[in-house]
Amino acid sequence: MKLNRRKFVRNGISLGLLFSLPGSISAKSSGISDNPDNIFEIIKSRRSVRKFKSDPIPKEDLNSILEAANNAPSPRNRQDWKFLVVNWREILDQIKEECIKRSGENSREYFTDYLSAPLYIIILANTNTRNPDNDIIAGALAAENLFLAARALGYGTVFCANSIPEEVTRQALNIPENYKRLCITPVGVPSEWPACPEKKSLQEVVYYNSII
Numbered sequence: 001m002k003l004n005r006r007k008f009v010r011n012g013i014s015l016g017l018l019f020s021l022p023g024s025i026s027a028k029s030s031g032i033s034d035n036p037d038n039i040f041e042i043i044k045s046r047r048s049v050r051k052f053k054s055d056p057i058p059k060e061d062l063n064s065i066l067e068a069a070n071n072a073p074s075p076r077n078r079q080d081w082k083f084l085v086v087n088w089r090e091i092l093d094q095i096k097e098e099c100i101k102r103s104g105e106n107s108r109e110y111f112t113d114y115l116s117a118p119l120y121i122i123i124l125a126n127t128n129t130r131n132p133d134n135d136i137i138a139g140a141l142a143a144e145n146l147f148l149a150a151r152a153l154g155y156g157t158v159f160c161a162n163s164i165p166e167e168v169t170r171q172a173l174n175i176p177e178n179y180k181r182l183c184i185t186p187v188g189v190p191s192e193w194p195a196c197p198e199k200k201s202l203q204e205v206v207y208y209n210s211i212i
């Protein structure tokens with residue numbers, strides 16, 4: 001049964017209990033909710049995903065995800081970022097083949113999985129500004145907004161920095177030199193939701209009033 005994920009996330013009702021969604025089998029078996037409906041659940045259940053089903057992303061879902069990214073904080077509200085959506089299979093295959101060429105034929109399966117999502121979003125920050133470091137930070141915040149919105153709608157993402165080298169996408173997509181690629185992220189229905197990797201406890205990372 002195909003359901004409009006956005007609608008029931010919007011309504012704040014977790015229908016995951018009532019219906020089985022495409023792409024939800026392993027989510028269910030791993031106890032991960034298909035449609036987390038509060039911010040803490042969304043944050044906790046976001047996972048880096050590196051293998052996808054081919055289900056297309058409806059335009060309205062893509063727009064919601066991009067809106068979330070575009071609403072991130074930025075220095076003086078400059079929003080000096082660009083979100084480059086790539087969904088032409090031909091270009092994605094070209095990127096895949098270039099990655100395999102650089103990493104060796106035994107990486108074919110890895111990159112075939114990695115490039116299996118229906119679309120990819122490249123987050124670019126303008127470095128030709130007064131304080132490019134801050135614009136880069138803002139781009140990273142936009143990335144997290146994007147990931148969380150995608151997760152709320154049932155899609156997997158990953159902050160891909162090095163796995164797909166920046167130069168590969170720069171050449172394939174003619175990205176101007178003054179735009180730094182912060183990440184390229186797939187957006188797609190996960191082939192399965194990975195388990196949560198072990199995270200440090202708060203005791204290990206939180207300090208009060210002094211770091212010593």
Ligand SMILES: Cc1cc2nc3c(=O)[nH]c(=O)nc-3n(C[C@H](O)[C@H](O)[C@H](O)COP(=O)(O)O)c2cc1C
Pocket residue numbers: 046047048049050158159160161162163164196197
């Ligand atoms: C700055 C940064 C760079 C990353 N680069 C890559 C990358 O090149 N390839 C990749 O597959 N994942 C990359 N990741 C994803 C991390 O591996 C992932 O977030 C981490 O293992 C924790 O898993 P989780 O996101 O499911 O919590 C990157 C994450 C960050 C924040």
